[in-house]
């Protein structure tokens with residue numbers, strides 16, 4: 001079967017970095033675009049270049065939006081560390097970005113690459129810019145998947161997940177114009193927790209990619225223990241890659257979804273209308289369940305396979 005051609009829009013980020021590593025193994029990655037999010041755009045772009053280098057990925061990397069549409073930039077350094085990669089040291093970066101026009105690259109790639117799978121695992125600023133530049137963007141893609149939102153609850157506020165909360169106006173543009181698409185939200189990513197056992201498997205393999213992933217996981221697991229009281233860390237963004245390459249590991253349902261922009265306590269919430277009678281001409285496929293054990297295994301095996309061939 002032909003490998004999926006994927007473009008990954010990301011804000012590395014510990015879990016973005018692991019998503020990049022597994023996408024390098026599981027897909028034909030056609031490019032990486034970066035966005036302000038977990039940390040500022042300089043760090044997310046530097047981190048994408050560093051991860052691609054370790055993964056020996058020869059793909060174009062384009063820098064994107066440095067700030068959200070309306071919000072002041074708000075980061076998640078309390079989860080990912082000041083640089084976005086925890087305390088992990090990456091090699092000196094030798095590559096450089098191709099351009100500062102991530103949205104232009106997304107538009108051009110969708111036009112020139114058949115059946116492109118666009119996967120966005122950061123705030124949706126670049127995607128909103130891209131669909132504003134080309135209103136036919138969604139129709140040109142094979143598929144579109146985001147890590148963001150939740151049918152129930154949040155991780156940044158009581159109601160809101162980080163990627164949507166960081167740039168709700170951009171998310172609103174995307175939810176209005178890019179359906180149908182798959183929403184990989186906290187409902188499933190909180191089911192896929194990697195812990196010390198997975199870290200040890202990665203460390204034992206001792207490849208450059210597996211050692212990097214083990215270090216990333218070490219930091220993520222420690223922070224998850226402190227912040228969530230859990231023994232493992234959700235590797236949210238890797239789930240979005242898997243939802244494309246291994247859709248049978250997930251189950252979901254289609255719903256109307258709106259992004260809350262004005263609620264005093266609910267800004268950035270993805271309001272999923274799960275009433276049976278709810279109708280929409282722009283359905284969002286909201287993932288609800290994951291085969292956690294199988295998903296965790298694919299993530300670990302993909303990291304181990306990278307660089308061992």
Ligand code: BDR
Pocket residue numbers: 013014015016038076079121122147155161162163236237
């Ligand atoms: C999302 O927010 C970021 O901190 C992670 O990288 C992930 O994309 C989870 O809410």
Ligand code: CA
Pocket residue numbers: 010011012013015016037038121122237
């Ligand atoms: Ca991310």
